[in-house]
Amino acid sequence: MNDENPPESGSRWRRILAPLRRIAPFALRYRGRIGLAVVALAAASLATLALPLAVRGMIDHGFSTDDPAAVNAYFGAIVGVVAILALASASRYYLVTTLGERIVADLRATLFRHLTRLDAGFYDANKTGELMSRLTADTTQLKAVFGASASVALRNLFLFVGAVIMMALSSAKLSAVALAAIPLIVLPLILSGRAVRKRSRHAQDRLAEASAYAAENLAAVRTMQACNAQDAAAGRFAAAAEHAYDAARDATRARALVTAVTIFLVFSSVVAMLWLGAHDVLAGRISSGLLSQFVLYAVLAATSLGELSQVGSEVTAAAGAAGRIGEILSIRTAIAAPEAPVALPSPTRGRITFDDVSFSYPSGAGGAAVQHLSFVVEPGERVAIVGPSGAGKSTIFQLIERFYDVTSGAITLDGVDLRRLDPDALRRAIALAPQDPVVFGATIAENIAYGREGASREEIVAAARRAQAASFIEALPQGYDTELGERGVTLSGGQRQRLAIARAILADAPVLLLDEATSALDAENEALVKDALDDVMAGRTTLVIAHRLATVLEATRILVLEQGRVVEAGTHASLVAAGGLYARLARLQFDAPDAAVGERALEQGG
Ligand SMILES: Nc1ncnc2c1ncn2[C@@H]1O[C@H](COP(=O)(O)OP(=O)(O)OP(=O)(O)O)[C@@H](O)[C@H]1O
Missing domain, CATH: 1.20.1560.10 (ABC transporter type 1, transmembrane domain)
Structure with missing residues (x-):
């Protein structure tokens, strides 16, 4: 008006x-x-x-x-x-x-x-x-x-x-x-x-x-x-x-x-x-x-x-x-299904390619968040992404989820351009475990079931077991029916992560996007989360924004990102030997006596 x-x-x-x-x-x-x-x-x-x-x-x-x-x-x-x-x-x-x-x-x-x-x-x-x-x-x-x-x-x-x-x-x-x-x-x-x-x-x-x-x-x-x-x-x-x-x-x-x-x-x-x-x-x-x-x-x-x-x-x-x-x-959503969406191959294998991808956020005045990214993640591969803060690591995840469309270039999943897929179908093929998982004001069971609507109680419990979350859940007074969130129980960081992993296990998607928590967990939680992650990563194409030595050591490949570009790629050993940005970041993070100091250094780019 x-x-x-x-x-x-x-x-x-x-x-x-x-x-x-x-x-x-x-x-x-x-x-x-x-x-x-x-x-x-x-x-x-x-x-x-x-x-x-x-x-x-x-x-x-x-x-x-x-x-x-x-x-x-x-x-x-x-x-x-x-x-x-x-x-x-x-x-x-x-x-x-x-x-x-x-x-x-x-x-x-x-x-x-x-x-x-x-x-x-x-x-x-x-x-x-x-x-x-x-x-x-x-x-x-x-x-x-x-x-x-x-x-x-x-x-x-x-x-x-x-x-x-x-x-x-x-x-x-x-x-x-x-x-x-x-x-x-x-x-x-x-x-x-x-x-x-x-x-x-x-x-x-x-x-x-x-x-x-x-x-x-x-x-x-x-x-x-x-x-x-x-x-x-x-x-x-x-x-x-x-x-x-x-x-x-x-x-x-x-x-x-x-x-x-x-x-x-x-x-x-x-x-x-x-x-x-x-x-x-x-x-x-x-x-x-x-x-x-x-x-x-x-x-x-x-x-x-x-x-x-x-x-x-x-x-x-x-x-x-x-x-x-x-x-x-x-308002029409910018991310809509095309008129005739292409179906993903069944079963979806989870091969991801970035072909000369550049992207600027629609609201971002700061220019391109990623530039000329080209890489392939083979089915079942475990690729770690490292790089200083603001390098564009989370942006890669957002693009794979198609929260935004690339500005130029193309991303494909199993050979299909993401823009030709129905976003719902794409996201069903991806499980996302964010750094600081969101817990909704609902019961634990409902929170896990957020990974896949309509999951049975048995499936929820099985997912929680595999995510190493069952023991703390069962120790709660109402078990799986315990209310979380504003009017309920508050979970610790490690517990929330395991809940998110349970969600990802339940989603049972061929692609897993994992943003590791930067906050240091205590030794027991750390071990539990690692076991849970090993379980969820097995047999899936995994991209992980890595903050732990164990993760980079086990990755088949590490992509080192700086200012939106891949500046190095290889295994931990080869990259350390090359003596570039990764060697510097790794020394600061992984050799520091105090892990938290090292993590901050990795964040800030040394
Ligand atoms: N929603 C957004 N709108 C506009 N710009 C954004 C948005 N999200 C991120 N950016 C910008 O894009 C660039 C890359 O950010 P991104 O979050 O991908 O970095 P990152 O490597 O994941 O950093 P961190 O490790 O600190 O999370 C940054 O310059 C950031 O300011």
Whole structure:
């Protein structure tokens, strides 16, 4: 939505409604329910429109003494109309509110599903906190439109049209006066709508920023506290919240002003008509019942118009939300399956080739992360990647997983270019054991099963055994059903790694990408992790970002990376003998008396 466009009325509404149209299919799934709601709405509106007729009858005839039966009939009729009104209103309320809830639940699920499929480049450029705000705050705002506002708008539209028709039938002259007043009322509304819309979007954006900041800080609460940054963080959040408040207050102020002007104009017009009508009654041109009837219709028309304008600002606010959600929904992931994906050979052998691969991160200003990489990893081979920090080791993994597409050159798996594969199929062929594995807020069994959905309990336990994780899991009070994460048990680094290895074993993929932990484990954990790794690496093509001497010694080949290029390749012995970068890194890492010092040296490139 662009607020800079001229406030030309037709295109203005098109601009407001365009983003809502994108969300409309979510509503159209529930045509039946919408139909019922419209019926209830029409019934309630007709009942409301019938009331002034009944009141007129009551005033003109109900208070005369000559026909007591008519008095009863009129009062009885009013009760009947009110009963219909009550029933229809309740049905409308129920149908419309649940419709709003239903649509928002669907929309949230669709939005999240969409977010799970977006590529790494998208997440480099967007804050997760802001996306959370789209998922919760923006969808909630839409709930108001599809639920309450739609119903209020329709009801008032019905009432307005009905009341105007009835006004014209009641008194043409007074209706003409009312008609003249309408532009007077509507014009300021149209003019002010743009200001309200702009401020609403501003308020919503500020809220998203504040939530993003809070989410980031809570996710890294230990770092925040370790740096004693609580006050600074709290201060910044308070400022962001204040900002959001200011923006919301501005939007509300604009809306309040519109309300005041509307109410004044509407009721002044009604009073003017009443005044004219009173003279007609005095002159005997119309009955007092007819005047009452007309005034009731005029009040109905005016209030419904007023409510319509309220809805107008709600709809504009929600259009902003719909626009932002629509923007996300229309983002096509950069990493998609081709129209006719090529299937991997079965069984997949796991031969990986890099053919003159260069790559720069979409968001990276620092130039190429890897350049002119060419190498082959044969099936079952165990290749170690070493190099100073920032050399591009993790980037190689990201490219093999096809989190990003190469900028030039090509990567193949079993001879198939990764871009010709369905990413899901590619990733099924790869197990990734990251340096600092993520543990989800779920049970241990569920965490292991993340490697392969639908794995049986026996398979999970077998994987945990092979990953040397069974003993610590079984020692926990609830064993495999122990909850991990925020509300559960916290695991040590070595335990988390073995859990990740169990996940990789369960995934049983032909290719294993392993990022060894840099943090030194105690001797016992180290030995357990090594045994687990030996098991998982057996018979698979393994690429490992190596930090341990044992790993490089057992590798069939070592690729030495520096500034995104392979500068040396060979076995530990041949590379040490060559006396190049690797020899220097290895001496620092592996010969140092204190392993941690050596590791840091390897990280920093000596
Ligand atoms: N998501 C990203 N967006 C932009 N640039 C990135 C991104 N990830 C890494 N880079 C940059 O790419 C280069 C290579 O990074 P990479 O993470 O591959 O190095 P590395 O060898 O794995 O380092 P380390 O051992 O410290 O993990 C670095 O200059 C880094 O700043």
